[in-house]
Each structure stands twice: as C-alpha cells, then as structure tokens.
Amino acid sequence: RTLRIGLIPGDGIGREVIPAGRRILEALPSSLNLNFSFVNLDAGFETFQKTGTALPDKTVETLKKECDGALFGAVSSPSTKVAGYSSPIVALRKKLDLYANVRPVKTTAGSSNGKPIDLVIVRENTEDLYVKEERTVEGPNGKVAEAIKRISERASHRISTIAGEIALRRQGIRDAAPGTSSHSQPMVTITHKSNVLSQTDGLFRETARAALAAEKFSSIHVEEQIVDSMVYKLFRQPEYYDVIVAPNLYGDILSDGAAALVGSLGLVPSANVGDGFAIGEPCHGSAPDIEGKGIANPIATLRSVALMLEFLGEPNAAAKIYTAVDANLDEAKFLSPDMGGNATTQQVLDDVLKRL
Amino acid sequence: RTLRIGLIPGDGIGREVIPAGRRILEALPSSLNLNFSFVNLDAGFETFQKTGTALPDKTVETLKKECDGALFGAVSSPSTKVAGYSSPIVALRKKLDLYANVRPVKTTAGSSNGKPIDLVIVRENTEDLYVKEERTVEGPNGKVAEAIKRISERASHRISTIAGEIALRRQGIRDAAPGTSSHSQPMVTITHKSNVLSQTDGLFRETARAALAAEKFSSIHVEEQIVDSMVYKLFRQPEYYDVIVAPNLYGDILSDGAAALVGSLGLVPSANVGDGFAIGEPCHGSAPDIEGKGIANPIATLRSVALMLEFLGEPNAAAKIYTAVDANLDEAKFLSPDMGGNATTQQVLDDVLKRL
Ligand SMILES: CC(C)[C@H](C(=O)O)[C@@H](O)C(=O)O
Numbered sequence: 001r002t003l004r005i006g007l008i009p010g011d012g013i014g015r016e017v018i019p020a021g022r023r024i025l026e027a028l029p030s031s032l033n034l035n036f037s038f039v040n041l042d043a044g045f046e047t048f049q050k051t052g053t054a055l056p057d058k059t060v061e062t063l064k065k066e067c068d069g070a071l072f073g074a075v076s077s078p079s080t081k082v083a084g085y086s087s088p089i090v091a092l093r094k095k096l097d098l099y100a101n102v103r104p105v106k107t108t109a110g111s112s113n114g115k116p117i118d119l120v121i122v123r124e125n126t127e128d129l130y131v132k133e134e135r136t137v138e139g140p141n142g143k144v145a146e147a148i149k150r151i152s153e154r155a156s157h158r159i160s161t162i163a164g165e166i167a168l169r170r171q172g173i174r175d176a177a178p179g180t181s182s183h184s185q186p187m188v189t190i191t192h193k194s195n196v197l198s199q200t201d202g203l204f205r206e207t208a209r210a211a212l213a214a215e216k217f218s219s220i221h222v223e224e225q226i227v228d229s230m231v232y233k234l235f236r237q238p239e240y241y242d243v244i245v246a247p248n249l250y251g252d253i254l255s256d257g258a259a260a261l262v263g264s265l266g267l268v269p270s271a272n273v274g275d276g277f278a279i280g281e282p283c284h285g286s287a288p289d290i291e292g293k294g295i296a297n298p299i300a301t302l303r304s305v306a307l308m309l310e311f312l313g314e315p316n317a318a319a320k321i322y323t324a325v326d327a328n329l330d331e332a333k334f335l336s337p338d339m340g341g342n343a344t345t346q347q348v349l350d351d352v353l354k355r356l
Numbered sequence: 357r358t359l360r361i362g363l364i365p366g367d368g369i370g371r372e373v374i375p376a377g378r379r380i381l382e383a384l385p386s387s388l389n390l391n392f393s394f395v396n397l398d399a400g401f402e403t404f405q406k407t408g409t410a411l412p413d414k415t416v417e418t419l420k421k422e423c424d425g426a427l428f429g430a431v432s433s434p435s436t437k438v439a440g441y442s443s444p445i446v447a448l449r450k451k452l453d454l455y456a457n458v459r460p461v462k463t464t465a466g467s468s469n470g471k472p473i474d475l476v477i478v479r480e481n482t483e484d485l486y487v488k489e490e491r492t493v494e495g496p497n498g499k500v501a502e503a504i505k506r507i508s509e510r511a512s513h514r515i516s517t518i519a520g521e522i523a524l525r526r527q528g529i530r531d532a533a534p535g536t537s538s539h540s541q542p543m544v545t546i547t548h549k550s551n552v553l554s555q556t557d558g559l560f561r562e563t564a565r566a567a568l569a570a571e572k573f574s575s576i577h578v579e580e581q582i583v584d585s586m587v588y589k590l591f592r593q594p595e596y597y598d599v600i601v602a603p604n605l606y607g608d609i610l611s612d613g614a615a616a617l618v619g620s621l622g623l624v625p626s627a628n629v630g631d632g633f634a635i636g637e638p639c640h641g642s643a644p645d646i647e648g649k650g651i652a653n654p655i656a657t658l659r660s661v662a663l664m665l666e667f668l669g670e671p672n673a674a675a676k677i678y679t680a681v682d683a684n685l686d687e688a689k690f691l692s693p694d695m696g697g698n699a700t701t702q703q704v705l706d707d708v709l710k711r712l
C-alpha cells in the first residue's frame with residue numbers, strides 16, 4: 001500500500017519537526033509493506049504575508065484530491081490584530097470535515113514519577129465558538145462584540161461515537177497486553193457546562209449520553225464532569241481518566257492542561273480525524289523563542305505520525321513508532337531542552353529511528 | 357461601624373460553612389470597632405423545589421435595601437435538566453452588578469513544598485457566555501443550539517481597571533512586608549483566545565491593554581496569554597503569576613485549575629465585587645458526597661469573609677482573618693479530610709478562632 005502524505009510545516013518550529021515526521025515514515029521497516037509519497041504544501045502566517053491568504057486553495061485541493069493523510073506543523077499567531085488573517089488549521093479542520101481532534105496524553109513506564117497517566121481527549125473539531133461567527137456593534141457605552149457558540153446534535157453525536165469507539169479500541173489493546181495499564185474498564189467522561197449553558201452544552205451532554213448508550217458501547221462506563229471541575233480533577237487525579245469527550249473549546253483548554261501533566265507540550269500529539277482522512281499535528285505551537293535553533297522536540301510530531309497512521313488503518317506501523325518513542329523517553333539519554341536534556345531535534349530523531 | 361451581612365447558605369455543605377463565616381465575624385476583636393448584624397436569606401436548588409424559584413425576589417431586595425455585603429455558600433446543580441431552574445449565583449452577580457469575581461490562590465509559608473504560589477484571578481462576572489442567551493432550532497440533521505458570547509468594552513474596561521487596582525494594592529502590601537513574596541513588581545496577565553475570536557476576545561484584549569496603559573498603572577508589567585497556554589503555564593510555573601484578568605468563562609476554568617495547585621478547592625475563596633457591595637463565596641460546590649457529615653473545610657469560607665471585608669474597606673479586619681487561617685494551615689494540626697487531616701468543620705473553625 002502506498003500512502004500519499006501532504007506535508008504542511010507552517011511557521012516557526014513547524015519547519016523543524018515536520019521533516020522529522022517525514023523521516024520516520026521513510027524509515028519504517030519494509031516488512032510493513034507500506035510506502036509513502038509526499039507533497040509539500042503551504043499554509044501559515046508567512047504564507048499569509050506573502051500571498052494574502054493563510055490557507056491557499058491549492059493546499060486544500062491537493063489534500064482533497066491527492067492525499068490520504070497529512071502532517072501539519074504549527075502556525076504563528078500575529079501578536080496584534082491583522083486584518084484578513086485567520087488561523088489556517090481551524091479552516092482546514094472545517095474544510096476537510098475533520099470532525100474529531102484526538103489528543104492522547106500518557107506517561108511512559110520510566111518517565112512517570114507520580115501515577116501513570118494514560119488518557120485521551122477527544123475534542124469536537126468543527127463547531128462551538130470555532131464557527132467564528134462574530135459581529136461588533138457600537139453602543140451607547142462603547143463597543144459590544146458577540147460570537148456564536150454553536151452545538152449541533154449531529155456533531156455531538158459523531159464525536160461521542162468516535163470517543164466510544166476509541167475507548168473500545170484502547171480496551172482491546174489493554175486486553176492484548178495485560179498489566180500495561182491501570183484502567184480495567186473502558187470509560188468515557190463527558191465534559192460540558194450545562195449548569196450554565198442548558199441548551200448548547202445541555203444538547204452536547206444529552207446527545208453524548210444517548211450516543212454512548214448504544215448497545216455496542218455497553219461495556220463502557222460513562223461519566224460526566226462540568227468543565228471547571230474537570231480541570232480540577234484532571235490535576236488532582238489524572239490517572240483516573242481514560243477517554244474525555246468535549247466540545248471544541250473545552251477540548252482545546254483541557255488538552256493543554258493535560259500536556260502540562262506529562263511535563264511538556266513537546267510530547268503531546270494530536271490527529272484531526274474525518275471519514276477516511278487524518279492530519280497529524282503536534283499540540284505545541286510555532287515557538288518563536290526557539291525557532292531556528294534546531295532544538296525543538298520532535299516527539300509530539302513523531303507520535304502524531306503514529307496517530308495519523310492509526311486512523312488511516314495502519315495500527316502496526318503506529319505501534320512501531322510508539323514503542324520506539326517510548327524507549328527513547330524511558331532511556332532518557334537523548335532528550336530535548338524542554339525535557340531537561342540537551343539533545344538537538346536531529347539527535348532525538350536519530351535515537352528514535354535506531355529503535356524502529 | 358456596623359455592617360449588615362446577608363447570609364445565603366444555599367444547598368449542601370453551604371449550610372455547614374456559612375455558619376462558620378458568621379462565627380468568625382462575631383469573633384473579631386472589639387478593638388477593630390466593627391459590629392455585624394445578620395439576615396438569613398434563601399436561594400438554591402432546594403429553594404427552587406419548594407418555591408419554584410432558585411432566587412426569590414425577597415433575597416435580592418433585602419440585599420439591595422438592607423445589606424452592606426453577603427456570604428453565599430454553594431448551590432446544587434440538578435443532575436438532569438430541570439425546566440425553569442437556573443443558577444441563583446449567576447443571577448445574583450448580574451442583578452447586583454457584581455462585575456468582578458476575585459479569586460486569590462496562594463500557598464502558605466509552611467504548606468508549599470514546591471514553589472510558593474501567590475496569584476489572584478480577576479474574572480469578569482456579568483457577561484461572556486454567562487448572559488445565557490440561547491436558542492435551539494430543529495434542523496434537517498437534528499437539533500442545533502446556539503448561545504451568545506457577549507464581550508463589551510465597558511465590562512472589559514472595568515474588570516481590567518479593578519485588576520490593575522488589585523495589582524497595585526497587592527504590591528503595596530508586599531512593600532510593607534518585604535521578603536514575604538516572590539513577586540518584585542506588580543504584573544497583570546490578560547487572558548483571551550483572540551487568535552480564534554478576533555472580535556469578542558480581541559475586544560477584551562485591546563480594551564484590557566488600553567485600560568492598563570493608564571498613567572496610574574505605569575508601574576505594572578502587563579503581559580498576555582492565550583487561554584490554552586495560560587492553563588499550561590499555570591501548571592508549569594504558577595509561581596510566576598501575580599494578577600490574571602480573564603473573561604467570565606476562562607476565569608471560571610482557570611480558578612478551578614489554580615485551586616488544584618494548592619491542594620484543595622476547600623481552601624480557595626472568592627468575592628463577587630461591585631461598587632460598594634461584595635459577596636464572599638467559597639469556590640467549592642455543594643459537595644453532596646460529604647453533606648451533613650460536619651467535615652466540610654471552612655477555610656474557603658473564612659477566607660471569603662476576609663476578602664469581602666477587604667472590598668468593604670476593612671483591610672485590617674481582613675488581615676486578622678488571613679493571619680489566623682494561615683497559622684492554622686502552617687501548624688497543620690487541625691486539617692479537614694480534603695487536606696489529608698481528620699478534623700471536623702467545627703474543630704478547624706475553633707482552631708482558627710483561637711488564633712484571632
Ligand atoms: C492555534 C489555535 C487556533 C489552535 C486551536 O485553538 O485549536 C491550537 O490551540 C490547537 O489546539 O490546535
């Protein structure tokens with residue numbers, strides 16, 4: 001099988017980590033019978049400055065027509081408001097209907113001095129405040145701006161369904177390797193703020209409850225947690241959580257919070273997942289402070305590559321990458337500066353590659 | 357001076373901690389020349405079940421006409437949607453125009469085994485998604501619900517101004533007691549998500565920048581942080597932050613996150629502040645799991661009493677309470693179960709009272 005992968009480095013350290021992602025795909029053992037071809041695509045703030053658009057049509061068209069999946073690096077946000085600029089990753093998620101943003105956060109056997117964390121945040125990726133429908137009016141007391149938070153039954157249902165499927169798949173992996181996880185049962189925690197937003201978040205909550213009540217999910221323990229308590233609990237007992245499903249914005253916030261728990265955003269991958277398409281994307285940003293120094297942590301990207309492969313139906317290739325990355329972290333010999341080490345991007349990558 | 361204080365225990369452990377708040381006011385040394393009178397007021401889910409409204413008009417009227425301040429306990433959220441029920445504290449904040457929700461989070465000298473945390477979250481308290489303007493339509497693919505997130509220049513300006521004033525006041529206290537804090541300069545961090553919400557959060561950001569650029573705030577170092585990074589940073593380097601100003605919902609989430617850092621929500625106070633009125637409110641909820649057992653931690657309420665007194669212009673009385681509470685925590689002899697101890701609410705209270 002040959003997979004065609006779009007490479008969208010974006011800005012800043014995106015350009016340093018996406019090449020690492022390409023390298024690990026090229027280095028996968030031939031026994032997997034997987035081949036890759038690549039196409040370089042533009043997006044980001046620099047693209048905006050050059051062309052007037054942060055997400056050229058060509059990028060979207062090429063992904064739609066030619067590609068099986070993609071890797072997205074990071075984009076810089078302008079530090080002041082720039083007319084006409086709008087985040088290309090948010091647009092891409094919507095244009096390709098990548099309705100789920102999947103963000104696993106876990107400690108490795110060696111790295112966790114506290115309790116082991118092994119959870120995944122399944123974030124709705126197309127609506128909520130990210131519809132970006134805003135308006136501003138000039139009132140008697142100054143400007144008043146409004147934004148729409150939109151929650152639909154359809155999007156809430158499909159995100160909850162994929163959350164349930166991910167919970168079952170994780171349990172399958174645990175059943176195949178007993179003793180590797182502290183979770184004994186699949187669990188999904190529904191996050192919302194329906195005590196304030198009874199209609200929008202209320203709809204998310206009820207729809208998630210209904211989706212997860214399906215016969216095929218009967219082995220899943222379903223709980224819910226108001227978003228503010230969820231942040232509190234996430235920090236007090238992260239080891240308790242398995243799958244957390246959340247509307248877009250809460251998912252965004254929760255995943256950065258969870259990243260803090262495992263030590264660095266540089267470790268946390270994500271995949272933007274739609275039907276038959278996935279974009280791997282490290283959770284970190286473009287990191288202007290370390291840009292160009294060659295010291296960005298490539299782990300989040302390598303794990304995002306694996307996650308993309310999982311959702312493209314290649315779990316064995318994904319497992320090879322996860323295992324190699326975990327071994328690098330457990331040995332802790334080649335760690336990038338964000339992890340307290342002094343290895344370069346290249347050194348971390350080489351160390352992972354040699355373990356493939 | 358005699359202050360008349362409304363007591364609104366609400367539901368659950370609210371009824372166990374609010375009496376402790378009253379006790380500490382009564383026990384303040386007479387040298388302060390402060391007297392208190394009290395009026396008991398209803399609100400909460402049980403009130404709703406009895407009377408059909410969670411916030412009786414009489415409660416609002418009495419607060420407006422008779423009271424200088426109030427203490428609010430906690431309210432239970434119904435576990436399923438209940439027609440006509442709506443959170444009384446959210447309504448109260450709006451009806452009394454208590455536009456700032458002030459939530460200090462700090463470790464005491466003895467309690468912090470990590471770096472000392474001494475920050476305050478200043479949360480806008482009247483708008484954002486809390487305007488609760490929602491509607492639901494039935495579309496071809498099921499229900500679609502929308503909520504309005506409203507951000508006004510006026511509310512953003514006044515919350516940023518009070519954040520600046522709080523930063524200066526904190527610096528004044530630090531200057532008067534050098535060596536007690538790790539902060540050398542007043543700092544305000546503006547939190548928003550203007551990279552996605554350019555109009556609403558963009559307005560918050562720009563207005564906060566403008567408000568804090570006022571001459572009187574020239575000694576304040578002003579920074580900003582996107583809300584997801586803010587959660588990440590809050591967990592990675594909480595000791596860095598001084599005053600964090602945020603729109604309503606982000607402030608809600610951030611304050612629970614910050615509470616996790618100091619070990620228990622049972623320690624974190626808040627004050628809902630308007631012009632000339634303040635309601636002290638512990639950050640924790642009604643805690644149905646421990647209700648009626650007499651083991652609720654009264655510290656969050658005692659600190660909320662102090663915070664209310666600060667905003668009613670009685671900093672000396674407030675300082676007495678803070679010092680007594682800190683001494684209780686530092687000695688760590690009478691701690692409630694949430695803190696790993698086994699003292700009852702009454703025992704913790706007695707221990708604090710004896711240190712007044
Ligand atoms: C850059 C920003 C628009 C984006 C988001 O909010 O989704 C980022 O924070 C993320 O989590 O991928």
Ligand SMILES: CC(C)[C@H](C(=O)O)[C@@H](O)C(=O)O
Nearest residue numbers: 195196228443445446608639
């Ligand atoms: C109970 C709830 C409506 C409330 C809020 O969201 O403001 C609570 O979480 C708080 O922080 O006081």
